[in-house]
Structure formats: structure tokens, C-alpha cells
Amino acid sequence: MEFSWTNEQLALRHSVIQFARAELNRDLVEHEANEEFSWDGWRKSAQFGIHGLPIPKEYGGRGADILTTVCALEAMGYACRDNGLIFSINAHMWSSEIPFLMFGDEEQKNRYLPKLTSGEFVGIHAMTEPAAGSDAFSLRSRAERKGDRYIINGSKTFITNAPIADVVIVFANLDPAKGARGITAFIVDKGTSGFNISRKLHKMGLRTSPMAELAFVDCEVPLENVLGKEGAGTAIFTASMEWERICILASEIGTMQRLIESCVRFALDRKRSGGEYSSFSSKIADMEIRLETARLVLYQAAWLKSLGKHPLREAAICKAYVAEACVQTCLDAIQIYGTSLNDCQIERELRDAIAGKIYSGTTEIQKTIIAGLHGL
Ligand SMILES: Cc1cc2nc3c(=O)[nH]c(=O)nc-3n(C[C@H](O)[C@H](O)[C@H](O)COP(=O)(O)OP(=O)(O)OC[C@H]3O[C@@H](n4cnc5c(N)ncnc54)[C@H](O)[C@@H]3O)c2cc1C
Structure with a gap:
């Protein structure tokens, strides 16, 4: 190794x-x-x-x-x-x-x-619906083929970057009788008739990342706007989730390291000025154990993927562990800072971190995947 x-x-x-x-x-x-x-x-x-x-x-x-x-x-x-x-x-x-x-x-x-x-375009994907979150493949959006076009109808919610998007990959079922095998990914460009941002959404954290609901009402796209092929939606979604679950929380590992360094500085200042600091030591050690464990699960999942494998289990472990570790690290930092908190903006870090337990499959869904591999 x-x-x-x-x-x-x-x-x-x-x-x-x-x-x-x-x-x-x-x-x-x-x-x-x-x-x-x-x-x-x-x-x-x-x-x-x-x-x-x-x-x-x-x-x-x-x-x-x-x-x-x-x-x-x-x-x-x-x-x-x-x-x-x-x-x-x-x-x-x-x-x-x-x-x-x-x-x-x-x-x-x-x-x-x-x-x-180059950042000239903002790209998004629209899977989640009001009645299809964790159970994503039960989506109700429909597409119908008419001559040389597809007509898409449905609504999507919690879509990151939707208010600023130039191109959407939207998932809709072309053949509901086939269940998930009917789900197809369509490319819809900004300005396409029948495609609208229906409502901007507000969040407790990650507030600098815009989010909105989308509405597709008789939205017409040409046949060449299918991504992959008809019925490939679940494979496309699963493949992008594999990348996402490994990579999306890498930045939280950097956040955890930054928070630990900040807490250590705070504790050392307290120690120098003769104040109470002894209760910080065990918390800081716990934060460090979490940080290094998070690094290991992330690097292992990324390494397996780099070998061309499909690390379903490791990606789920990585997503669940890093998300929970970052939230706990923010909570520990808040406890260490106490009332001095306002100066260092850690409450924002906590609000931002909480969303990590939900997007890209909730912690409960990652655990369902891990247990499912044991037949449970
Ligand atoms: C910040 C953020 C950004 C997002 N960006 C996008 C985006 O760009 N595109 C997009 O399509 N979606 C996006 N989403 C939506 C996200 O994928 C869903 O929120 C997520 O899949 C959970 O769905 P839900 O919110 O409907 O919760 P639900 O599925 O209703 O879950 C509610 C609770 O029930 C639990 N639960 C549900 N089913 C099970 C089960 N089978 N076993 C155990 N527990 C279960 C969940 O873990 C959760 O605790 C985003 C969400 C957030 C928070």
C-alpha cells in the first residue's frame, strides 16, 4: 500500500x-x-x-x-x-x-x-421530485415520443444551481410499464419552450448555492437530445452517483482540518492565558481521529475507482462517514468555542455540513446499501 x-x-x-x-x-x-x-x-x-x-x-x-x-x-x-x-x-x-x-x-x-x-455553462441534473426523493426511480415525470420529438411533462425539486443553469439533464419515464427501465435522461437547454424555473428555494445551509424547483410542461426536445439511449436513465444516474458519493465530500475533509487547526489555536490561547482548556483535549483528539478515518475511507474509495472498479460499498461508506464526521466536528468546534463562536463563523459551517447527510443519498440510504450487500 x-x-x-x-x-x-x-x-x-x-x-x-x-x-x-x-x-x-x-x-x-x-x-x-x-x-x-x-x-x-x-x-x-x-x-x-x-x-x-x-x-x-x-x-x-x-x-x-x-x-x-x-x-x-x-x-x-x-x-x-x-x-x-x-x-x-x-x-x-x-x-x-x-x-x-x-x-x-x-x-x-x-x-x-x-x-x-470553462465555467461558461452551468450544468445541472434534475432527478428529485416532490414524491420521489430517496426512492428516486419512482419518479412521475413522463416523456412521450411524437415523431421526431420527445414531449416531457413533470416537476422537479431541490435542484442545485437551477436558477443559473444553462443545460439540464432531466430524468423522465418514457415507458412506465417497464418501471425503472423506462427512465431516460434528456438534455434540455435553457430557453427551451415548456421548461421553466417554477420557484426559487431557500436553505438553512449552503445558502450561496442557488436552488429551485423546475417545471416541464409539454417541453419538446429533438430525438438527438437523449443522453445515452432510451431507458439508460438509471444507469446514468447510478454512474454519476458513484462519482458523486466518492468525491462530493472531499472538500469537507479540508473543512474538518481547518476547524481542528482553529480549535487548537483557540485552546492554546486559553492555556496561555490560564483559562479552562483541559476539556478541549479529548474533543480535539476525537476530531482528529474522525479526520484521519474520513481521509482513509475517501482515498480508498477513490483508489478503487481509479483501478476501474465500481466500489458501491466503499462509496456508500465514504459518503455516510464523511458527512456524519463533518457534522460532529462542527458540533465539537461549537462546544469548544462556546460564546466566542460568533467571531469565527462556525455556526455557518454546521448549517452547511448538515445538508451533506441528505444530498447524494441520505445517510440512511447509504446504510441500506451497505447492509443490502449482506442480503439484509
Ligand atoms: C443541498 C441539497 C442539494 C440537492 N441537489 C439536488 C440536485 O441537484 N438534483 C436532484 O435531483 N436532487 C437534489 N437534491 C435532492 C436529494 O437528492 C434528496 O433530498 C434526497 O435524495 C432525499 O430525498 P427527500 O429529501 O425527498 O427525503 P426522503 O426520501 O423523503 O427521506 C426522508 C427521510 O426518510 C429516510 N428514508 C427514506 N427512504 C428510506 C429507506 N428506504 N430506508 C431508510 N430510510 C429512508 C431518509 O433517510 C430521510 O431521513 C438535493 C438535496 C439537498 C439537501
């Missing part, structure tokens, strides 16, 4: 930290209070190469392997405190770029990927 990063990976990590510290934290408190998305941070991150990390160079990406990608994303979480911006970039990468890369034909890849990696 090899546990060290290469010199190139360490150099990338260092440059991401320098970049994110210098460029991505401006006006965060105001942005958060006003639920403002940072276009400046989005464009600069794209120019730096974050958006295109795992995408081949021929489509404008960096062509990084998955371990290098999570190494860079961990550095983003360490140095950038705008968790909403990082989340929006992650959603764009895993639910839009990856499905285009894996399932798009050459024309679709050339049409969308360079614009997605």
Missing part, C-alpha cells in the same frame, strides 16, 4: 490552497446573508481548472485522475470557506460533466463539455 501523494499532487494541493485563500473568501458573510452566488468565485475557479479536474484535456479539462481530483477538492475545502460555492461546483462536475463524458455521443461531448469545464 502507498499512502503518500506524489510531488505533482502536493504541488497542486499547495497551489489550490494559495489560489482559494486569495480569491474565494471575499464578502462571504454578506453573500451568505443575502443568498448570493459568487459568480466571481465560479469564474476564477473554472479558470484555475477546478471545474475540469477529471475531464480529459481534449474537452477543456485537466485530465486528472480521481485521486488527484479529490486531493485538489480537499484543498479547496481547506482554503475556501464558501462551502456553497464549492457545493455548486461539485454538483456541476458530478451530475452534469461526468454524465456527458460517460454517456454523451461525440457531438454532445463537444457541444457541452468545453463550455462546462
Whole structure:
């Protein structure tokens, strides 16, 4: 086993930290209070190469392997405190770029990927519906083939980046009699008639990442707007979830490290000034145990994926463990800071972290997957 990063990976990590510290934290408190998305941070991150990390160079990406990608994303979480911006970039990468890369034909890849990696386009995927969340494949959105077009009808909710999206991958059932095998992914461009953002949504955390509901009312798209092929929706969704569950919380590992360092500084200050600090030691040790365990489960899942495997179990463990570890780390940090909390914005970190237990499959769903592999 090899546990060290290469010199190139360490150099990338260092440059991401320098970049994110210098460029991505401006006006965060105001942005958060006003639920403002940072276009400046989005464009600069794209120019730096974050958006295109795992995408081949021929489509404008960096062509990084998955371990290098999570190494860079961990550095983003360490140095950038705008968790909403990082989340929006992650959603764009895993639910839009990856499905285009894996399932798009050459024309679709050339049409969308360079614009997605450069940040000119914002990509989203729309799966969740008011009555289909964890049980995603029970979706009610329908598509019908009429001549040379598909007509899509349905509504979607909790869709990240929807208010700013240029292209949507929307999942609808083309043949309900086939159940999940009828689910198909359609590409819908902004401005397509019958496709509307029906309502902007507000969240307790990740407030700098915009979210909305979508409505499709007799929305017509040409036959070439199917991604993959008819009935491939579940395979597309499952493949992008595999990437997402491994990579989307890499930044939270950086966040955890930042919080630990901050708590250690606070505890040492207390110690120097003769105040109470002894109760902090065990909490800080617990935070560190969680951080290192989180790193191991993330790197193992990414390593297995880099070997071309489909680490269903490890991806589920990674998603469940890192999400819960980050929430607990935020709670411990809050306990350590006590009433000094307001100065250091840890309550925002907690509100941001809680969503990690829900998106990309809740913690309960990850546990169902893990237990299911034992036949339970
Ligand atoms: C910040 C954020 C961003 C999101 N972005 C997107 C997006 O871009 N695109 C998109 O399509 N969706 C998105 N979602 C939606 C997300 O995928 C769903 O919220 C998630 O799948 C859970 O669905 P639900 O909210 O309807 O909860 P429900 O499925 O109703 O679950 C409610 C509770 O019941 C539990 N539960 C449900 N079923 C089971 C079961 N079988 N076994 C055990 N427990 C169960 C859940 O764990 C949870 O605790 C986002 C959500 C959030 C919070």
C-alpha cells in the first residue's frame, strides 16, 4: 500500500490552497446573508481548472485522475470557506460533466463539455421530485415520443444551481410499464419552450448555492437530445452517483482540518492565558481521529475507482462517514468555542455540513446499501 501523494499532487494541493485563500473568501458573510452566488468565485475557479479536474484535456479539462481530483477538492475545502460555492461546483462536475463524458455521443461531448469545464455553462441534473426523493426511480415525470420529438411533462425539486443553469439533464419515464427501465435522461437547454424555473428555494445551509424547483410542461426536445439511449436513465444516474458519493465530500475533509487547526489555536490561547482548556483535549483528539478515518475511507474509495472498479460499498461508506464526521466536528468546534463562536463563523459551517447527510443519498440510504450487500 502507498499512502503518500506524489510531488505533482502536493504541488497542486499547495497551489489550490494559495489560489482559494486569495480569491474565494471575499464578502462571504454578506453573500451568505443575502443568498448570493459568487459568480466571481465560479469564474476564477473554472479558470484555475477546478471545474475540469477529471475531464480529459481534449474537452477543456485537466485530465486528472480521481485521486488527484479529490486531493485538489480537499484543498479547496481547506482554503475556501464558501462551502456553497464549492457545493455548486461539485454538483456541476458530478451530475452534469461526468454524465456527458460517460454517456454523451461525440457531438454532445463537444457541444457541452468545453463550455462546462470553462465555467461558461452551468450544468445541472434534475432527478428529485416532490414524491420521489430517496426512492428516486419512482419518479412521475413522463416523456412521450411524437415523431421526431420527445414531449416531457413533470416537476422537479431541490435542484442545485437551477436558477443559473444553462443545460439540464432531466430524468423522465418514457415507458412506465417497464418501471425503472423506462427512465431516460434528456438534455434540455435553457430557453427551451415548456421548461421553466417554477420557484426559487431557500436553505438553512449552503445558502450561496442557488436552488429551485423546475417545471416541464409539454417541453419538446429533438430525438438527438437523449443522453445515452432510451431507458439508460438509471444507469446514468447510478454512474454519476458513484462519482458523486466518492468525491462530493472531499472538500469537507479540508473543512474538518481547518476547524481542528482553529480549535487548537483557540485552546492554546486559553492555556496561555490560564483559562479552562483541559476539556478541549479529548474533543480535539476525537476530531482528529474522525479526520484521519474520513481521509482513509475517501482515498480508498477513490483508489478503487481509479483501478476501474465500481466500489458501491466503499462509496456508500465514504459518503455516510464523511458527512456524519463533518457534522460532529462542527458540533465539537461549537462546544469548544462556546460564546466566542460568533467571531469565527462556525455556526455557518454546521448549517452547511448538515445538508451533506441528505444530498447524494441520505445517510440512511447509504446504510441500506451497505447492509443490502449482506442480503439484509
Ligand atoms: C443541498 C441539497 C442539494 C440537492 N441537489 C439536488 C440536485 O441537484 N438534483 C436532484 O435531483 N436532487 C437534489 N437534491 C435532492 C436529494 O437528492 C434528496 O433530498 C434526497 O435524495 C432525499 O430525498 P427527500 O429529501 O425527498 O427525503 P426522503 O426520501 O423523503 O427521506 C426522508 C427521510 O426518510 C429516510 N428514508 C427514506 N427512504 C428510506 C429507506 N428506504 N430506508 C431508510 N430510510 C429512508 C431518509 O433517510 C430521510 O431521513 C438535493 C438535496 C439537498 C439537501
